[in-house]
Amino acid sequence: MLTIWSTVPNLFFYQLAFLITGLIIMYYFSKLDLRLVLSLSTPLYIISVLLLLITLLFGENVRGSTRWLNLGLFSPQTSEIIKPLLILFYANFLSKKNLKPKNLLFFGLLSLIPFILVVKQPDLGSALALFVIPLVLYIASYFKLKNLLVLFLLLAVLTPLGLKLAKPYQLKRVESFINPYADTASGGYNVIQSTIAVGSGRFMGKGVSLGTQSHLNFLPERHTDFIFASFVEEFGLLGSLLVLASFFLLLHVMLDTASKLKDRGLYLTQIAIFTLFVFQSFINIGMNLGLAPVTGITLPLFSYGGSSLISSLAILGLQLNLTDST
Template sequence: MKLLFEPLVKEPVITICTFLLLLVSLFILNSLSPDIFPQYYLYVILSILFFYIIYYIGFDVVVFFSPYLYIISLLLLILTLILGEVTRGTIRWIPIGGLSFQPSEVVRPFLLLFFAKMLIVFRGKFKDIGFMIILGLIPVILIAIQPSFGVSLITFLGFFAMFFTKVFKLKYLLLFAMLFGMIMPTTWYYLKPYQKERIMSFVEYNNDPKGSGYNTIQSIISVGSGGIFGRGFKKGFQTQLKYLPEKHTDFIFAGISEELGFLGSVAVLVFLFTLFYRIATIVSETQNEIYLYFGIGTISILLFESLINIGMNLGLLPITGLPLPLVSAGGSSLMSTFLSLGLIVSGSKK
């Protein structure tokens, strides 16, 4: 029993917030998409198992093997392009035993960990900057090729947050801004038609309410129709009559808003940001630089994912396909989050 409860009581705030978010997720998914509920339950079990495995292996041990894990991660990303399932013009998933896994999500904690380890030996010389950029860009480019623009962008932002924390100098911020500014315009020509449509639907969704703007409009309607207390479990008009698209993944926040109302939505936000605040507190108190940088990368990714997902549900940001951490029905995203939490709790000195 000690093995079961030790990681749970070590950081009770993380445990409670994670449990409450999972509870909301399973509850709302049983209403919005009961057909995927049994399969997602398996992902939850696997994610919890990964949490325990990574916790008992230990943060320092995983750090030691991080160079090998980085190489394995790159090989998995390459393997995805060769053997992955083609879905909607993208190659992101590898089928294993009846389940599909998205390596770009699952390997992300190990990419961050190796990048954090390399930041320790960073000396600020020009060749070091080039080396760090290459380390970060290789996985980002491999993910973008799939293509998975949202995941590649979030991964890049995680690397950037870690690097900026290390150097905290204006010249490096300007360097990254210049690189980002040069790369972003050219990416338009390499985007798939559906990705361009997502961006244009954000810019002018009211001009095409039955076409490219449909998803955004239905999401906004769902959010607004829930009121204070919501329409109730399985009583959402938008969700149950299938007007709301991708209600179990991209637009789950809109589904929560309609069925659980403003109070339910606020509760989810409170759980999420309490979790992030606790992780930030743990990380800020550490003397371990690798743990510090890894924690910053992890918080940045989870925070950006949350803000972008909620923003697109409210019609404030373009649709990117990014999940709401610990809530959306993304099995690979859930496993990635639990691996990160396992490393965070394991490395905590409490």
């Protein structure tokens, strides 16, 4: 919140309103009967797919992407809102014992539908998250050599499909990650400015509202995709280590909770939450440091955006629920 106030003060109170809303939802999710919710998770999947379809058909187009539904006061980004819903559905589906190969194939097809719909928006970052979650849950549930071979075969088939579905600017981001200095004016600009911001922060940082890269508009998306770079520029290596320590502490709590859960559905829900936070955190911080391609993935609980913050807090509510279950 401090970085948002520093970089985009005009958006601070919007984010504060989203934070309060998210905390209320987090509390509600922490009190749910998760076993009951898991058993009724099929409607959550249907709602998720319908939301994505409605977004594609009637959504608000912003800079070439149709990711938001204009509801007047609030335009939710549906690819963020559906994450906690799909986590519950995927965990419940794979929690059933003795699933046959045809059931697992059906699961794969079901998980591809939201993935493809989000790719079409296009929102590559969220699409990758929605691909990784069911993939990790499948491995956690049915880790056998033959299943691993099927997985590699599936990846071999889907990789060309992914390249075909990818937009030209998305392919350019991958090229810019490999060599950002090949196109410093456009493709590699974001990564170069981000790494300059991080490096200029040094150990103690420049201080609140004193970051030059972010405040002089050299750093693009300074309050969303590249908020970590904005933070490090102002709070330095010391501040970044505190943020990383907080994330690692949260991930440790998740793994510790997973090791204590006996119910298979709850265990897989915990693994899904852990996977999502690891994936989004490492990819976002990685792209801020020039160690990962720019994908538009937000940093959970950190980046500006009502949908991202509310979704992350809802998932944290599930986390509190799971921790209380141990």
